[in-house]
Amino acid sequence: MYKIRMDKIDGLFEKLCERYDLFLPVGDSYKKYEKGDKPGEKTNTVRSPKDFFFPQTEDIMKFRTEGKKTELTDIRVGKDDFIIFGARACDTKSFDILDRVFLSPPADTYYKDKREHGVIISAACSRPSETCFCKTYGIDPAEPGGDISAWTVNGTLYLQPNTEKGRAVTDAASGLLSEADGNEVEEEKERIKKILDRLPLRDLTTDGFGAGKTKELFDKKEWERLSEMCLGCGTCTFVCPTCQCYDIKDCKTNKGVLRYRCWDSCMYSDFTKMSAGQPRHTRKERFRQRFMHKLVYFPENNDGEFGCVGCGRCLVSCPVSMNIVKVMKTLGGKNDA
Amino acid sequence: MTRDELMPQTAVITDIRVETPDVKTFTVLTPDGKKPFMHKPGQCAMLSVPGEGEAMFSITSSPTDEEKTEFSIKRVGGLTGYLHDCEAGQMITVRGPYGRPFPVDTEFRGKDLLFIAGGIGLAPLRSVINYCRDNRDCYGRIDIVYGGRSKDDLVFYKEITEKWQNEKDTGVYLTTDKEQDGWDGHVGFVPGFVKELGFDSGRTAIVCGPPVMIKFTVSNLLDMGFDKTQIYTTMEMKMKCGIGKCGRCNIGSKYVCKDGPVFRFDELDELPDEY
Numbered sequence: 001m002y003k004i005r006m007d008k009i010d011g012l013f014e015k016l017c018e019r020y021d022l023f024l025p026v027g028d029s030y031k032k033y034e035k036g037d038k039p040g041e042k043t044n045t046v047r048s049p050k051d052f053f054f055p056q057t058e059d060i061m062k063f064r065t066e067g068k069k070t071e072l073t074d075i076r077v078g079k080d081d082f083i084i085f086g087a088r089a090c091d092t093k094s095f096d097i098l099d100r101v102f103l104s105p106p107a108d109t110y111y112k113d114k115r116e117h118g119v120i121i122s123a124a125c126s127r128p129s130e131t132c133f134c135k136t137y138g139i140d141p142a143e144p145g146g147d148i149s150a151w152t153v154n155g156t157l158y159l160q161p162n163t164e165k166g167r168a169v170t171d172a173a174s175g176l177l178s179e180a181d182g183n184e185v186e187e188e189k190e191r192i193k194k195i196l197d198r199l200p201l202r203d204l205t206t207d208g209f210g211a212g213k214t215k216e217l218f219d220k221k222e223w224e225r226l227s228e229m230c231l232g233c234g235t236c237t238f239v240c241p242t243c244q245c246y247d248i249k250d251c252k253t254n255k256g257v258l259r260y261r262c263w264d265s266c267m268y269s270d271f272t273k274m275s276a277g278q279p280r281h282t283r284k285e286r287f288r289q290r291f292m293h294k295l296v297y298f299p300e301n302n303d304g305e306f307g308c309v310g311c312g313r314c315l316v317s318c319p320v321s322m323n324i325v326k327v328m329k330t331l332g333g334k335n336d337a
Numbered sequence: 338m339t340r341d342e343l344m345p346q347t348a349v350i351t352d353i354r355v356e357t358p359d360v361k362t363f364t365v366l367t368p369d370g371k372k373p374f375m376h377k378p379g380q381c382a383m384l385s386v387p388g389e390g391e392a393m394f395s396i397t398s399s400p401t402d403e404e405k406t407e408f409s410i411k412r413v414g415g416l417t418g419y420l421h422d423c424e425a426g427q428m429i430t431v432r433g434p435y436g437r438p439f440p441v442d443t444e445f446r447g448k449d450l451l452f453i454a455g456g457i458g459l460a461p462l463r464s465v466i467n468y469c470r471d472n473r474d475c476y477g478r479i480d481i482v483y484g485g486r487s488k489d490d491l492v493f494y495k496e497i498t499e500k501w502q503n504e505k506d507t508g509v510y511l512t513t514d515k516e517q518d519g520w521d522g523h524v525g526f527v528p529g530f531v532k533e534l535g536f537d538s539g540r541t542a543i544v545c546g547p548p549v550m551i552k553f554t555v556s557n558l559l560d561m562g563f564d565k566t567q568i569y570t571t572m573e574m575k576m577k578c579g580i581g582k583c584g585r586c587n588i589g590s591k592y593v594c595k596d597g598p599v600f601r602f603d604e605l606d607e608l609p610d611e612y
Binding site: 060061063065068069070071072074076078101102104106108109110113211214218244245246247248250252256257259261264266271272273274275276277279280285289292293296297300301 | 338339340341342343344345346347386387388389390391413414417424426427428429430548573574575577578580581582583584585587588589590607608609611612
């Protein structure tokens with residue numbers, strides 16, 4: 001484990017910028033480091049860092065068209081190495097979940113290329129929020145994971161590299177870092193654990209959900225009531241670090257056609273609407289799809305792993321305060337509604 | 338950089354055949370005149386006219402056709418409308434093939450096959466029917482029940498009447514929704530016609546057509562003593578990626594693009610009723 005005083009952190013960031021593009025959570029979002037930027041104290045950014053690997057919109061190829069002729073151009077360019085500094089444990093876990101979708105064969109090369117060049121320095125949550133429920137999914141915000149785990153204790157940043165990519169970063173900054181024993185970090189972990197035990201959602205469980213629960217949950221009458229308030233705005237899917245549904249669209253340019261991919265949402269009626277018909281006619285079906293996917297279908301295909309990390313963004317952002325926690329409390333086994 | 342699965346290859350529509358007032362069959366070849374890929378009966382491919390969109394279509398030619406790959410497409414929306422207005426020589430893009438095919442070389446082997454189709458639903462089955470005809474010794478009887486809104490809406494009419502109908506151990510039963518001058522064949526909907534014909538339940542049934550036709554046909558087959566494990570269908574959902582990632586063809590834990598489009602009815606029982 002290494003350490004550096006927080007008042008020296010500008011020097012560390014400058015050093016890392018020599019080899020990497022560095023991104024920090026500043027205020028509500030991640031931004032590319034500029035001299036003087038400090039990592040924000042907020043537990044979570046409004047938008048998740050999934051943009052780094054799966055951008056909201058991404059040009060994927062171009063076509064030159066002339067009369068009946070069409071020519072395809074691969075517009076992918078090699079990505080430079082970059083660092084995401086300060087992703088929380090929940091967001092770091094969300095990358096593993098996105099990996100299960102995008103890296104399963106055939107791998108999505110747009111995603112894979114970015115993933116291979118990204119280094120994640122994952123920060124422990126010194127102040128978990130009242131909307132946090134990562135513990136429900138076995139995520140420990142005191143042990144953030146990533147390529148490097150980071151803790152800030154009493155004005156000192158501690159860094160524990162976990163992977164080769166992580167070690168390359170600490171090696172690059174070795175002149176600025178000093179060796180540390182883990183005592184202060186252990187105390188910090190204990191302090192965080194005590195906060196977790198006091199959080200309002202500490203007892204939320206996944207009981208009643210998971211693989212094999214489709215028959216039991218799909219026809220529950222409660223979906224009607226739960227979905228009644230939903231506006232179908234899709235905000236929850238956009239702020240969600242694990243929502244990965246996308247659309248592919250074409251845009252005509254003066255020289256041809258640009259094909260791009262962009263986030264889409266299962267909450268929208270045109271998500272499944274075809275000329276032949278619409279399998280999910282009402283809000284109820286679309287609402288149910290989102291939560292059944294995260295809590296039943298995804299675990300069924302992914303060794304029991306849920307498609308949610310408990311970051312709480314949807315709890316904060318939903319304009320009508322409907323969210324996955326309410327669904328779990330209403331339909332789950334041991335949760336008190 | 339390895340080629341991305343979303344990246345198509347360019348291809349040329351070399352021939353367009355009018356099947357019915359709203360269905361055309363397109364022959365698609367690579368620019369140097371070859372089949373764009375090898376496929377299995379029941380698989381699909383993504384066709385696109387850049388700028389007009391990209392969509393999944395079933396491949397209607399049989400893999401045993403060594404010369405060409407064909408798609409029979411009904412005019413229903415933007416992209417299909419554009420394709421219908423195209424002339425031969427139009428370049429498009431194609432990627433695939435995608436999905437799980439019909440088990441023609443395993444479960445279908447040695448079986449009496451009963452194909453039941455409605456309207457454009459014969460398009461994906463034509464690939465299977467012609468594959469079985471070209472490997473005739475591997476299968477028992479082949480019976481084909483096919484219905485359309487009118488005689489003019491029956492796709493592959495020439496092929497059905499000039500080839501399929503005249504082969505040994507093959508039965509072809511056509512029906513139309515309503516009476517019409519020049520049609521002295523059966524009149525009535527497919528599900529009822531199947532029941533009327535009264536096939537014995539030892540066969541393997543392959544059903545494709547509009548959802549309501551599939552629903553009533555399967556219900557009648559079950560009444561006739563067929564088991565769900567003997568009935569296959571091929572499904573349709575909106576798709577964008579074709580490789581189980583974009584999320585929209587998800588039904589329960591399955592993705593129609595990669596786990597389907599072919600399903601056996603006992604498998605569909607395990608999925609939520611949302612298709």
